[in-house]
Amino acid sequence: MKDTDQQVRSRSWKQDPEAVKADILTVAREEFAEHGLSGARIQQIVERTKSSKRMVFYYFGDKEGLYRAVLEEAYRGIRWQESELDLDGLPPVEALLRLVEFTFDHHRANPEFIRLVAIENIHRGRHMADMSDLADLNRAAIETLETICATGIAEGVFRPDVSPLILHWQISAMCFFNVANRHTFTRNFGTELFSDEAQKDLRASIARTLVEGVRLRP
């Protein structure tokens, strides 16, 4: 009868809003990545949290607000990691190879993020509408490629008409697909491309393909 969906929880860290929010976000991220926006259950998120359902609404407004916060945080987190890569001074072909391989590994290491992006695409990117500071974060990715391309063209090893944006698009496509479509691909064509060994080869293969795709030929 009486529906009371409160939950007992330790009051150990009360009075630290940021910690509470972070706690919620961490769990929410996992749940949204696992079940999608409509599939995730606030109750289930909260049960794995030191917080309460009420707090979710207090801090994030509603379910979509929480989802949006998760998405934003996910993007922010990803970009930070990307900046770890240092390609300065490398010859352009080498740099591109390294960038592709790094991206490939990076995507593989962050399947949860990939899932969130896939989910957000199902929602037609609707929830990214007002994530203003996203553009800045993404510009960095393009700038890296702009540098590589400029050098490559200047050195005469890249075609003069290579487009950093398209190149980024191609790298993303390959690396994203590898994680995001793994399951259906596996069901259709077997698991042979997804052993650790095979992934190394696959990575080499796509790195090579992308390099050959931009290489200037006499």
Place this chain on the structure above:
Amino acid sequence: MKDTDQQVRSRSWKQDPEAVKADILTVAREEFAEHGLSGARIQQIVERTKSSKRMVFYYFGDKEGLYRAVLEEAYRGIRWQESELDLDGLPPVEALLRLVEFTFDHHRANPEFIRLVAIENIHRGRHMADMSDLADLNRAAIETLETICATGIAEGVFRPDVSPLILHWQISAMCFFNVANRHTFTRNFGTELFSDEAQKDLRASIARTLVEGVRLRP
């Protein structure tokens, strides 16, 4: 009164189970593609149908059964269209170019299918487990590439170590990403790659990249 659980519908074609099922499937496909498995509402599917909620359960068991049927039907439909392409007798580079371009266009023309596949990947391909005749359908895709590669290698224009499976993987990655990730990509980097004009260039670009990726060099 009487909430929308029940609905009036014209009983014109009653007594034709297959037609009823097909009617349901058509609508269900759209709804699942639009909202995902958990996001789709049986109620909403049924409202756009000449059938009733009860019939959905009668014919498909439960929501997942319906989703599974939609997915299976979607895969079946897709493969039929693919067989329209005739590459026999074309030189391998030309054939590959044509195949890539065809696949690119094909994916673009079937965003609903792409969404269904993306959704199924969110669910880790869990619902394709028992789609037995899928393997056969997919084999065709690989066989086309095997022929092209075999010829290309024999003629000395493709690297001898090209893998038809990896090549298929790469083609799929590019073409799938173009449709599936369009929304987040757009939010991050603008729409410039998605005008009809730009898509033509992009298609050319990835076709070239993939060809250069397999080409044997002296």
Place this chain on the structure above:
Amino acid sequence: MKDTDQQVRSRSWKQDPEAVKADILTVAREEFAEHGLSGARIQQIVERTKSSKRMVFYYFGDKEGLYRAVLEEAYRGIRWQESELDLDGLPPVEALLRLVEFTFDHHRANPEFIRLVAIENIHRGRHMADMSDLADLNRAAIETLETICATGIAEGVFRPDVSPLILHWQISAMCFFNVANRHTFTRNFGTELFSDEAQKDLRASIARTLVEGVRLRP
């Protein structure tokens, strides 16, 4: 934790939708009359019912739908009772006296209805918008007065300019106020007008006032 607000209930009369609806309506009427639209709790209504929360929504759509049904039913019920009065053949002054006294008693006997009307007025009559068959029911009330007035005028005992509608308005005002405003009037001026004895006098007083108000004077 888990919020489950189901309730156990005897399944004795399942399969009789009208009985179930009537059961709900009866209780809902009491609860709405007691606490108003926003003050009433579906849970509390349902607890006094042989039915479940789910059934309320099934039969009435939402809380407002239930409220609307209660209101409509209340109006219908009232009008039926009113038709019990037979004034045919009575001299007009006598008829009017009887009508006023009957209405006075009738209102006193139906405080729940009066409360519902008062509540609906707080809502600015918003929920009566689509109660189409209400007009017909009300016409009867006016017709009775039209007959009385016509006779009274013809016989030269009523002023020729009496308005049946205004007369109805005046009767309603007095009889409604007696029930609806009893509480604040009592707080302000004591209970002396509300003993059974005093109510009889009051009834006589207002009947006389209304008769004198229409009487033609030489």
Place this chain on the structure above:
Amino acid sequence: MKDTDQQVRSRSWKQDPEAVKADILTVAREEFAEHGLSGARIQQIVERTKSSKRMVFYYFGDKEGLYRAVLEEAYRGIRWQESELDLDGLPPVEALLRLVEFTFDHHRANPEFIRLVAIENIHRGRHMADMSDLADLNRAAIETLETICATGIAEGVFRPDVSPLILHWQISAMCFFNVANRHTFTRNFGTELFSDEAQKDLRASIARTLVEGVRLRP
């Protein structure tokens, strides 16, 4: 983020408890009059205020305390205005006519107060229990009528058995009903009695009725 529980507000007049309370009361009165006790939302009241939710509880204890304060203030405000009328020296019939017309207009001009009283009646006058100084205020209303009646009887134009209290009751009934039941009356019988023109006639009609009701006849 941070749901709307807290609100920014200009702190211009902080440190003036009475002003803060008055500010809250003004808004609360409107909200309670509009939505009733249970229908009004503290949140919504506070949003239109220069104050905070916390202050409401600080100054008024709880929602009911605020409501009570609103009600008390409303009664106080009304009586002040009533004292504007000066009937001294007028012949009793004239005085009564004037009083009725004044009351009619006065009620029409204060629909918010009328609604508050109607609402309080829905609550069975429960919140007026401890409004001690109310009695004094109301006595004035009766006293006016006592004077009129006394004169009327003395002059032989009023029946010797007229009751000032019942007369007050009748005046209130008519004038209150006109404002409070306007909505349901309109839904049932159309708007014809509520145009400015018709209201003037109606006012004349009830004034006459009430005068005829007390007039001594040979």
Place this chain on the structure above:
DNA sequence: AATGAATGAGCCTTCATTCAT
């Protein structure tokens, strides 16, 4: 084979209020 009626379980959200300084 086919279907209208009914429903258990749980969802997201909101409310007035108290905690802690």
Place this chain on the structure above:
DNA sequence: GATGAATGAAGGCTCATTCAT
């Protein structure tokens, strides 16, 4: 005295599904 942060308790509503014929 004054207030920002936090919250217990429930509230209305919706979901896929089963009952009963």
